[in-house]
Amino acid sequence: MDGPPIDRRSLLGGGLALLGAGAAGCSIPAGLGSTRTRVRYWHFLGASDGIIMNGMVRAFGADNPGIAVEENVLAWGEPYYTKIAMAGAGGRSPDLATFHLARLSGIGAGRILDPIDTALLAENGLKAADFSPPIWERAHVGGELYAVPFDAHPMVQYYNTDLCERAGLLGPDGRLLPTNGPEELLAALRKAKAALGGRPPLVFDALGLGTVGPWRLWRSLYPQSGGTLLSEDGSRVTLDDAKALDALRLMPTLCEEGLCDPRTDYGASVAAFTNGQAAFLWNGDWETTGLKQRGTPFSMARFPSVFGKGSAQADCHAFVLPHQRERDPEVERATYRFIAHLVKNSADWAVAGHVPAYLPTLEQPDYLALHPQSEYRSVITEVALDPRAWFAGSASRLWLEFGQAFSPVISGAITAEQGLARARQALSRLMAAPNPFPAEER
Amino acid sequence: MTTVAVPATAATPAEQARPRRGWTQHGLLFVAPFLVIYLAFLVWPLLQGLRMSLSSVNIAGTNDRFVGLANYAEAFGDPRMWRSLWNTVEFTVLSTIPLVLLGLGLALLVHHLRFVQWLWRLSFFGPFLLPSAVVSLLWLQMIYPPEYGLINGALGTDVLWLGDPSTAMWSMVLTTVWWTVGFNFLLYLAALQSIPRHLYEAAAIDGASAWHRLRSITLPLLGRTTALVVVLQLLASLKVFDQIYLMTGGGPDDSTRPIIEYAYDAGFTGYRIGYASAVSYILFALIVVVSLAQLRLFRKSEEPS
Numbered sequence: 001m002d003g004p005p006i007d008r009r010s011l012l013g014g015g016l017a018l019l020g021a022g023a024a025g026c027s028i029p030a031g032l033g034s035t036r037t038r039v040r041y042w043h044f045l046g047a048s049d050g051i052i053m054n055g056m057v058r059a060f061g062a063d064n065p066g067i068a069v070e071e072n073v074l075a076w077g078e079p080y081y082t083k084i085a086m087a088g089a090g091g092r093s094p095d096l097a098t099f100h101l102a103r104l105s106g107i108g109a110g111r112i113l114d115p116i117d118t119a120l121l122a123e124n125g126l127k128a129a130d131f132s133p134p135i136w137e138r139a140h141v142g143g144e145l146y147a148v149p150f151d152a153h154p155m156v157q158y159y160n161t162d163l164c165e166r167a168g169l170l171g172p173d174g175r176l177l178p179t180n181g182p183e184e185l186l187a188a189l190r191k192a193k194a195a196l197g198g199r200p201p202l203v204f205d206a207l208g209l210g211t212v213g214p215w216r217l218w219r220s221l222y223p224q225s226g227g228t229l230l231s232e233d234g235s236r237v238t239l240d241d242a243k244a245l246d247a248l249r250l251m252p253t254l255c256e257e258g259l260c261d262p263r264t265d266y267g268a269s270v271a272a273f274t275n276g277q278a279a280f281l282w283n284g285d286w287e288t289t290g291l292k293q294r295g296t297p298f299s300m301a302r303f304p305s306v307f308g309k310g311s312a313q314a315d316c317h318a319f320v321l322p323h324q325r326e327r328d329p330e331v332e333r334a335t336y337r338f339i340a341h342l343v344k345n346s347a348d349w350a351v352a353g354h355v356p357a358y359l360p361t362l363e364q365p366d367y368l369a370l371h372p373q374s375e376y377r378s379v380i381t382e383v384a385l386d387p388r389a390w391f392a393g394s395a396s397r398l399w400l401e402f403g404q405a406f407s408p409v410i411s412g413a414i415t416a417e418q419g420l421a422r423a424r425q426a427l428s429r430l431m432a433a434p435n436p437f438p439a440e441e442r
Numbered sequence: 443m444t445t446v447a448v449p450a451t452a453a454t455p456a457e458q459a460r461p462r463r464g465w466t467q468h469g470l471l472f473v474a475p476f477l478v479i480y481l482a483f484l485v486w487p488l489l490q491g492l493r494m495s496l497s498s499v500n501i502a503g504t505n506d507r508f509v510g511l512a513n514y515a516e517a518f519g520d521p522r523m524w525r526s527l528w529n530t531v532e533f534t535v536l537s538t539i540p541l542v543l544l545g546l547g548l549a550l551l552v553h554h555l556r557f558v559q560w561l562w563r564l565s566f567f568g569p570f571l572l573p574s575a576v577v578s579l580l581w582l583q584m585i586y587p588p589e590y591g592l593i594n595g596a597l598g599t600d601v602l603w604l605g606d607p608s609t610a611m612w613s614m615v616l617t618t619v620w621w622t623v624g625f626n627f628l629l630y631l632a633a634l635q636s637i638p639r640h641l642y643e644a645a646a647i648d649g650a651s652a653w654h655r656l657r658s659i660t661l662p663l664l665g666r667t668t669a670l671v672v673v674l675q676l677l678a679s680l681k682v683f684d685q686i687y688l689m690t691g692g693g694p695d696d697s698t699r700p701i702i703e704y705a706y707d708a709g710f711t712g713y714r715i716g717y718a719s720a721v722s723y724i725l726f727a728l729i730v731v732v733s734l735a736q737l738r739l740f741r742k743s744e745e746p747s
Contacts, residue, residue, distance in 0.1 A: 078711045082501065085713060089502030106713070111504055207605060209691040263602075397712055408695060429520070436500035436713040 036068040037334045042084070042322075043098035044076040048289030052352045059348075060341045067334045077395040081107070084322055088112030093322035095335045099147055101138050101316035102386035103393030105234070108437030109141040114321045116145040120332070124340035132380055135316055135357045138388075142439065147318035148339050151346065151354035154314035154379045155220045155303045158273060158281040162297045167195035167279065175375075176301045182250065185304055189259040192279040200261040201279040202254065203272045206410045208265030212399040214251075214406035217282060219313035220303050221247035223384040229427070230387035237427055241420065246307060248409055248416040255410060262411040273298075288353030288373060300353075300372040302379050314383035315394045316357060319343075355380050390435040401426035495719035501709065513720035523721060525696050526704035529611070530725070533686075533700060534679035536615045541675050542668070544619060545626025550660075552627075553634045563631070570624035578688035581617045586689075604690050607697035614686055614698055621685070622678070626671045633667035634660070669740045676736065680729055701725045 045053045050073055057069050072094065074080050081103060087093035089112060099107075107113060116139075121127070128136055131149050139147040159169075159176050169188055171177045179185045192201035205213025227243040230236065255262040264272060273281035274296050281287070282303065291298050303312035319339050321327075342349070346356035347367040355377050361367050368374050386392035393399075402423050409419035470477075495513055499506040517523045552562040569577065585592045586603040594601060603613040637660065645655050683702040686692065692699025692707075699707075701721065709718025 082710045085501045089504070108500070108502060108504070108713075112502055207694070209693055391712070397707075400711075404693065404695060425521075429522075433516070433712075433714070433717075434498060436498070436505060436715075437502075438505060 036066055037330050039067060039069045039096060039331060039334050039338055040072065040094040041069050041096045041338070042072045042074060042087075042094040044074050044080045045098065046073065046076060048293070049286060049352045052289070052349060056342055056345060056348055059345070060338055063341070064334075064337065067337065069338055081395065085112050088322040091323055091325035093324055095321070095324070095327075095331055096338065097320050097322050098150070099318050099320040100394035101135065101147060101149060101318045103396060104139070104141055104147055104318075104320075105388050106390035106393060106396065106435070106437065109144070109146040111437060112323055113146050114323050114327070116148060116321065117332075117336070118145055120336040121148065121340070124336050126340050126343060130359055132357050132359060134381075134383075134385070138316070138385060139318060147320045148343060149357035150317040150319060150343060151349060151357050152314045152316045152380055152383050153285050153354045154376070154383050155216055155282060155312040156285045156353075156376050156379075157301045157303055158283065158287065158291070158298055159301065160273065160276055160279045160297060161299050163192060163195055163201075163276065163279040167191040169279075174299075176299065178301065179304050182306050185306055186254075186257075186259070189254065189280070190257075193259060196277075196279060198258070199277060200255075200258055202260040202282065203264050203269040203278040203280070204260065204282040205266040205269050206251075206260075206262050206264055207407045208267075210400055210403070211265065211407055212395070212403040213266060213269075213283075214410055215399045215402040216284070216313045217251060218244075218247055218402065218406055219384055220282075220311065221250060221306055223311045224305060224307035224309045226308065228387075230389055232388075234387055234389040237424070237431060239420075239424060239427070243307075244420055245416050248406065248419060250306060251410040252412050252416065255412065285353035285355070285373075285376070289351065298372075300375050302376045309382060310379065311382045311384045312379055314379075314385060316385070317354065318357075350374075389430070390437065391430045391433075397430055398427075401430070491719045491722060494716050495723050497716045498714075499716045501713040501715055503715075509716070513717045514724075516717065517720050517724060522696065522699075523701070523704060523724070526692075526699045526701045527724065527728070529696075529698060530680060530682065530700045530702070531728075532611060533615065533618075533682050533698075534676060536611065537618050537679045537682075538672070538675045540615070540619050541623055541626055541679075542671055544623050545671065546630050546664070546668075548623065548627045549630030549634055550656075552631060563628075566627050567624035569621050570628075572621065574621075574684035575688060577617065577621045578685050581613075582689050586613060605694055607695045610690055610694055610698045614682075614689065617685060617689070618679075618682070626675065629667055629671055630664065633664050637663050673733075673736055673740075676732055677729065680725070680732065 041057070043053060054071065057071055060069060061067070074083060084093075084097055084099070085107065088108075104113075109115075118128075126148070131139075132152070135149045135152060139145055139149050157176070161170070161174070164170050164176060165174075167188075169177055169191060177188075179188050189201050193199070195201075204217060205211055207213075222244055225243045225246065227240045227247070228238045231238050251260065251262075254260040261269075261272070261278075269278075269281060269283065270287055270290075272278045274291060274294050276296065285300070288300065302310055304310075319342070321335070343358050344361075346358045346361040347364050347370070350356050350361065350367055350370055350373050353373055356362060356367065357380075362377055362380070386396075386398065389398070391397045405419050405422035405426060408414045409416050414422075496508060496510060497506050498509050498512075548566050552559060552566065555562060572580075582604070588594055588600065588602045588605065591603070593599070593603065601609060604610050641659050641663075642655055645659060650658070681702065682700050683706070686698050686700055687703055687706070690698045692703050702725065705718045705721040705725070708721055709715045712718075
């Protein structure tokens with residue numbers, strides 16, 4: 001799961017979770033002396049994502065009594081990537097780990113991660129053609145496969161079906177009428193505001209400790225007009241000021257008119273939407289399960305198209321093999337078997353809200369029957385992945401720096417020009433800083 | 443008849459005055475356990491850190507190439523390094539003054555209160571016993587939240603204590619003062635209790651007012667304690683990290699990020715251990731300068747006039 005992002009508070013929780021996980025690790029029955037093959041699996045999937053993943057691990061265990069997958073849930077964000085780096089550097093790492101695809105360029109593939117054996121993948125029935133091509137391509141570093149893509153988790157638009165119906169924003173099929181361009185968006189938000197009795201109808205993660213919400217919003221809007229951040233090879237800044245400012249100005253404009261609330265952090269934005277105090281929530285797709293559990297009348301749609309295309313910021317979950325000095329061939333086989341099980345059962349995973357990267361799943365009836373998870377699946381071809389740079393990816397310096405530069409723009413504390421100048425400055429500093437895992441080290 | 447054997451070479455007075463040359467034979471053995479730990483956990487990491495600060499080593503220990511002073515050059519040209527260094531200095535100044543004065547004030551108060559002294563001692567020193575994580579959660583979740591926090595509730599205000607760059611540092615100082623003033627308070631209280639009572643009696647007989655007694659007896663006799671408190675406080679404040687990391691994460695807008703957190707960010711989030719070491723060494727230099735300045739200052743003031 002991706003949120004709440006880099007919440008430093010969660011570190012405390014994470015610490016406890018670690019202790020718990022450590023204790024749980026000791027009680028795993030497949031300890032020493034067991035005849036079962038043990039696959040040690042690290043991931044950062046918490047909350048409802050974690051419950052769903054745990055269910056998938058159990059299902060695998062039931063089908064494969066000879067293999068014991070030992071789950072270890074770690075705190076999401078910076079601490080996770082620190083641990084992966086240290087574990088991979090030591091060469092005595094877990095057999096399998098989840099990962100964000102956009103972080104692949106910065107982790108030292110070949111040093112910290114071992115390449116994926118495509119022959120073993122094929123043996124377990126996974127091939128390149130089964131994956132969304134841009135995502136499959138991003139799983140490679142220097143022409144070699146280092147990750148098996150699992151899903152994409154794009155920014156989406158959650159909407160409260162009751163409130164939107166009252167505001168007359170639903171079509172005859174009960175779905176939200178799509179808006180195109182800023183005018184239509186504003187008109188829809190104004191209607192929703194009236195239906196809410198003057199409360200701001202739209203909420204999103206606008207501020208907070210290490211917030212990346214403003215980055216996600218901007219990263220969804222800016223590429224809609226064709227804007228890019230870096231050149232294809234990641235060597236030059238290609239930021240287009242005019243387009244970047246247009247995208248950046250949308251939020252304060254909405255907030256000024258009382259159409260959105262600039263004083264909500266991640267938790268507050270989700271809470272406001274859950275309690276029916278807001279008609280729209282712009283967020284990643286991972287709140288689906290939580291909202292269903294709490295009984296909010298909601299559905300989901302693609303992130304609105306405001307500046308042309310319908311792109312939305314996204315990152316992808318993937319599986320990687322942290323570097324091991326000696327890989328036990330039996331464990332390795334079990335690991336690939338497990339990967340294949342997870343990927344092929346992506347429909348189970350999609351319940352969490354994520355769009356499967358495994359294309360056959362997108363056609364499966366049980367995935368298509370998922371509501372509202374299948375409503376926004378078409379976004380998979382238009383996701384705005386991070387640029388290929390060592391400082392990009394979930395919870396990366398890029399996200400933190402841009403989030404920090406843009407958060408005060410949303411609240412109106414600084415102008416869009418000032419915010420962009422800060423972001424540009426941060427970007428050029430990141431560009432100037434040397435890559436800690438240079439390509440020649442591979 | 444026997445004669446007392448006199449050593450052939452009697453020690454001259456000058457030699458006797460010097461420490462015995464043989465001290466290393468046994469002395470070294472006695473200090474060896476300490477020395478080993480000192481070398482292994484202080485001197486060695488210190489040297490290793492210096493070496494790493496001159497290299498491009500990453501978190502995995504690879505890419506370890508000598509880059510000379512490049513990391514330092516980058517750090518000195520890095521506005522966020524300067525910002526966080528300034529934040530550390532600002533925090534040190536803002537926190538040291540109230541922590542010393544308040545510690546003294548509370549100690550004087552408790553020293554003169556004649557009833558339930560244990561309760562005052564406990565309530566002022568109590569917070570110091572809490573771990574930083576507990577303190578941070580307490581203030582983060584109960585006292586500072588803008589919507590339902592204690593302060594906004596009591597004052598009827600609507601301030602984003604930790605969310606506004608203009609109040610965030612003050613909020614961190616307030617939390618830190620509440621948390622750690624007990625230590626200075628305890629040192630001062632102990633010093634107060636060791637001032638001989640007859641001095642006050644004599645002064646009272648001479649007709650000195652309470653204010654006079656405080657200024658001419660108490661404060662001068664607390665001089666050494668003040669020196670100690672200030673030294674310890676400055677060092678503690680310069681090393682601020684946990685409560686800020688846990689409560690604001692350095693934000694909003696970098697307004698609270700201390701230099702140690704910047705080193706942490708560069709090294710653990712950014713994987714650049716070499717650069718992080720250079721940033722740490724800049725803080726180290728600052729601490730050395732402050733310590734030397736203090737040493738000089740107190741040496742001067744302690745010389746008999």
